[in-house]
Amino acid sequence: MSRSMVLPFALASFIALASTTDVFAHCFVGARFLPATLAIDDPCVADEMSLPTVMWSKTPDMPPATEWDISGEISKRITENFGLSIGETWTQIRQPDGTVNAGFQDLETTFQYQLLKDPSHELALLAGVIVDWGNTGATNSGLGTSYSLVTPTFYFGKGLGDLPDTLSWVRPFAVTGQVGYQIPTSNFDFTQSVFIPQQLVYGASLQYSLPYLKSEVIDLQLPDFFNHLIPIVEANFTTPVANNFGNPYTTTGFLNPGVIWVGSYFQVGLEAVIPINRESGSGVGVLGQLHLYLDDIFPTTIGQPLFGATAAAPRKLTF
Structure with a gap:
């Protein structure tokens, strides 16, 4: 199949699927609420907005530059089960000599379809296609590209609330994750004279819901602030898998321990960003x-x- 057919074929497949489960606001699966995670996506379509998302980090260069990424994203349900997200990121990179490079990255859109919500097992499955549109970012600053990236992606979420009462303290745990295959619309970047690899893009989160602990397991009479917290560890990775001639097949990624405070109308998240290796x-x-x-x-x-x-x-x- 030609790459130009990947997106329409995937969208047609997702729309053709039928859902047999109930759909709630944001990501509820039975008694389980899965928050919007910061480094990967949650496994539900919803009407939400992240504004802003801010990240500060240091690049793998020697000596390293400092990088600020400020982004926003809005997600909209087209139907109960089909949704669209649009996101944009502004990046500033300051070199050790004071040189500053800044601009917008390529515009990102995500098309998603809710495959399943199983309340009794706190299970959610989602399929989607992420498209980073070439020539929509600051290509002259090296922050945008002349080619697009198409990433068919599968998302999942599973709460452990269906475990027996003998494991009651484990029941507030949940895991979410995503696996995608990133395909560039061009094999070779003539401006940089490098091959553009196809990559496996994947990640997961482990979270412990104190709201779930209080409402479904036991009320420890904690101060109200703590009953809104979801401690979390996220991980996201990228591995080149094809068309990577002349370059090492090195996995890069980050571990993100942190916490999310959830309210009735919004949530606030804060995480550390820990590179898994020097290349990250x-x-x-x-x-x-x-x-x-x-x-x-x-x-x-x-x-x-x-x-x-x-x-x-x-x-x-x-709460």
């Missing part, structure tokens, strides 16, 4: 995000799907 970066960075639940803030207008909206009130967290 230098030192420890930081990642923060303000994430808004549009389906709760505007439940009767922009928080509804464009087509097939229901009159049901959005489901909210209880």
Whole structure:
């Protein structure tokens, strides 16, 4: 199949799938709420907005440069099960000699379809296609590219609430993850005289929900602030797998321990950014995000799907 057919074929396949499960506001699966994670995506379509997401880190160069990434993303349900996200990132890289390179990266869009929500097993499955559109970023600054990237991606989330009561303290745990195959629309970058590899892009999160602990396991009478917390560890990796002639097949990535505070209308997340090797970066960075639940803030207008909206009130967290 030609690469120009990858996106329409994938979209047609996702739209053709039928869902047999209930859909709630943001990512509820039964009693489980899966928050919007900072480094990878959660496994649900929703009406949400991340603004801003801010990351500070150091590049793997010797000596390293400092990098700021400030991004925003808005996600909109087209139907109850099909959604679209649009995101943009502004980057500033300051070299040790004071030279500054800044501009926008390529525009990113994500098309997603909810394959499954199984409340009894707290399981969510999602399929999507991520497209980074070439020539939409600052190509003259090296922050955008002349080619596009198409990444068919599978997402999952699983809460452990279906474990027996003898393992009650484990039940607040949940895992989420995603696996994608990134395909460039060109094999060779003539401006840099390098081959453009196809890459495996993947990641996961392990999270422990104190809201779930209180509502579904035991109320420890903690101060209210702690009942809103979800400690989390995320990991995301990239591995070249094809068309990488003359370059090492080195996996790069980051480990992100942190915490998310969730409220009724928004959440705030803060994580450390730890490179897994020298090729990934230098030192420890930081990642923060303000994430808004549009389906709760505007439940009767922009928080509804464009087509097939229901009159049901959005489901909210209880604390």
